[in-house]
Amino acid sequence: MPEPAPVLIFILGDQLSPGIASLRDLSPADAVVLMAEVSEETVYVRHHPKKIALILSAMRHFAADLREQGWRVDYIELEDPANSGSFTGALAAAVERHRPSEIRIVQPGEWRVQQMIDGWEARFGLPVRILRDDRFLCSIPAFRRWASRRQALTMEYFYRDMRRQTGLLMDDGQPAGGRWNYDAENRKTPPRGLNYPAPARFPPDAITRAVLDLVARRFGDHFGALEPFALPVTRAQALAALDQFIAAALPDFGDYQDAMVEGQDQLYHSMLSPALNCGLLVAREVAEAAERAWREGRVPLNAAEGFIRQIIGWREYVRGVYWMHMPDYAEANALGADRPLPExxxxxxxxxxxxxxxxxxxxxxxxxxxxxxxxxxxxxxxxxxxxxxxxxxxxxxxxxxxxxxxxxxxxxxxxxxxxxxxxxxxxxxxxxxxxxxxxxxxxxxxxxxxxxxxxxxxxxxxxxxxxxxxxxxxxxxxxxxxxxxxxxxxxxxxxxxxxxxxxxxxxxxxxxxxxxxxxxxxxxxxx
Known part of the structure; x- marks a missing residue:
């Protein structure tokens, strides 16, 4: 008796979360996970070499983790001879290899990728299940409903609704400390001689070193320095970076989050956004870690609130605005600005x-x-x-x-x-x-x-x-x-x-x- 056709799960390079929705409700025996490093994604703009290295290394580590958990992973490296160079080409080859019963993918973050996916069902003659990206706390339909009730899309009111929805920094239905927003306390000029905490840094392992060699060879003419490279590229490293930020930097993040100091790149900022936006961290766990630190008395309320507002307020809000107004939003130019970018x-x-x-x-x-x-x-x-x-x-x-x-x-x-x-x-x-x-x-x-x-x-x-x-x-x-x-x-x-x-x-x-x-x-x- 022939084996049943597997589900083909396509995981993109910014979906590197162990709890990603496409992996749920399936066992490794029922599915093949497809991951592809495609040249189209590395060159549609000339990305900073560190960004390319981060995503490729994180993808390779994520694939290795999935294999250890028993998943069958069809992984296409950038320089594989059969690499077609595009998501659709990678999927076409994988459909030919695995003859799946359906294709499953979590909704992509970018409009142009969604346009590719929308054509897959007709092209391949297979069901394509596009799942909600529930790593975000507000779904796109929920944001549209919120926006439809308002004359102006004021982020502050969206943020308050997100606080009520999640319960973060809420006490008996009211904002912790009696105020929603402590931004007025977050604009201090740092005095001389502050001892700024060093950011978490992670030396490249063998997988990352191979990626760095690849990126240097193929994208060395892009803007930006590739090395030293010390970004977190695994879930464990990203969690360690989160822990270090909460312990060492978050206590003073609120006071000095708007400051700029010569020779100090990070100050008290988290530098977690690269890991968060590719999926090594998810929004709720980051916000909950900050809230927990406040409730345990390790950070002041203005610091926890200012940081959490960035995660569950602003980040979720701009995503909602993006999906409401694309593709026209990319061409917006209300002020009629036309000067070239300065060199x-x-x-x-x-x-x-x-x-x-x-x-x-x-x-x-x-x-x-x-x-x-x-x-x-x-x-x-x-x-x-x-x-x-x-x-x-x-x-x-x-x-x-x-x-x-x-x-x-x-x-x-x-x-x-x-x-x-x-x-x-x-x-x-x-x-x-x-x-x-x-x-x-x-x-x-x-x-x-x-x-x-x-x-x-x-x-x-x-x-x-x-x-x-x-x-x-x-x-x-x-x-x-x-x-x-x-x-x-x-x-x-x-x-x-x-x-x-x-x-x-x-x-x-x-x-x-x-x-x-x-x-x-x-x-x-x-x-």
Whole structure:
């Protein structure tokens, strides 16, 4: 009697969670797990080498773990001679090999991958079961229902609903400590001499070393340093990194989460997002670990709340916005920005010390913390009028935690206001005073943060007022911006002209990046 046809479970490179829904309700005897390293995914943008290495190494370790648990794993490495180079090609070959009864996959994170999957049932003549990704706490239909009841998609109210739904930081139906949000306590400037905790780092094992050799050979011309490489690539390592963050960094995370300090890449940030976004960690366990530390008296409430808000509030919220508004969201450009991306986003060669520092850590680590991303890199691009597609592509390329579902709303919506206010009630625009308050960069910068105009003034100052002037018709009636416009209109015309002339003079000297840095097609090595 012939053996029954197996279920073919396709696990993607950002679904590396032991509890992933596609593995449930099946025994290893009933299924084949397909995993594929496909060249199409490594080059659709020119990803940072650390990101490619993280995903490939984590995939190979995950496959090894599945085999140890008894699963039959059909694993296609990037340089396998039969590698077709695409998800659909990998699946076609696996269907031919295994003659499955059905294909099972968890909903992908990105729109373009969903479009591939939608065509599989017709192509292969097999049932394709697309399962909800319940590693996220809010399903996409649930987010749509929440959004349909509101005139504005205010994240704070979504976050409160998520607190009620999960019970995190709740006491008898009320927010712990009597307040929902402790953000006002989370903007302290760190004093000199703080002893910042070292991040968890994991030396490469044999699997990772083989991946690093592969990435160096094939993607060595991509932006970013491949080594030293010390990211967690296994579930055990990711849990160890979580434990270290909770014990050593979370107690002070709240106070200083918006700070920038010369020579300190991590400060009190977790650096867990690369592991979380590829599935080595899941949102609920990360948030529960932070809550447990607060309830046990190991961290203050403002730290636990600020961190948990990022996990169950903002992260879930931007995913919901992404799936509600794709594919049009990727083309949003409400402010009509069309300036090319400056070359210094790739080279780091700028006298603006805050920008140079943010590009430098991004190149070395494939990571920088959220204030560098939002208030330095993103803020400059918005003030300068950089095309949101160009800056969005850059963010997708350079960060190890960047997947389109999380990157696009954060950049197009929050950072660039290119969605016209769907995601934020005002643009996150700031001049040099903000950067000076939250960092120690300005004291050592070639530009004078206190000077308002002229060739030696901090460019953020003139760019800020020029941005407001360019977009006054859009923003002058915004209740959160009336004070800024009142200040602008109290200025004498000569001062207004000086700001705008200084902004124009600075931007005229900014060299644009060469075409093709982000999305140039590369050789896949597949004939």
């Amino acid at each position: 210094f986003y790739w080279t780091g060669e700028t006298d603006m010390r805050c920008l140079a520092a943010a590009v430098d850590v991004t190149r070395r680590e494939g990571w920088s913390h959220h204030i560098q991303r939002l208030m330095v890199l993103g803020n400059f691009a918005m003030l300068a009028g950089v095309d949101p597609k160009a800056i969005s592509d850059w963010f997708l390329v350079v960060y190890a935690d960047a997947y389109e579902w999380v990157e696009l709303p954060n950049v197009v919506g929050m950072s660039q206001y290119a969605d016209g206010g769907l995601l934020g009630s005002k643009p996150y625009a700031a001049g040099g005073a903000y950067i000076n308050r939250m960092s120690d960069h300005c004291g050592r910068c070639r530009f004078d943060v206190k000077a308002k105009t002229g060739p030696d003034a901090c460019p953020f100052n003139a760019l800020y007022w020029d941005f407001l002037a360019r977009h006054e018709a859009r923003f002058r009636d915004n209740p959160r911006m009336r004070t800024m416009y009142a200040t602008w209109h109290r200025m004498k015309p000569a001062q207004q002209d000086a700001y705008r002339a200084s902004a124009a003079a600075f931007l005229a000297g900014v060299k644009p990046a060469a075409d093709g840095w982000a999305r140039a097609p590369l050789s896949t090595g597949v004939d």
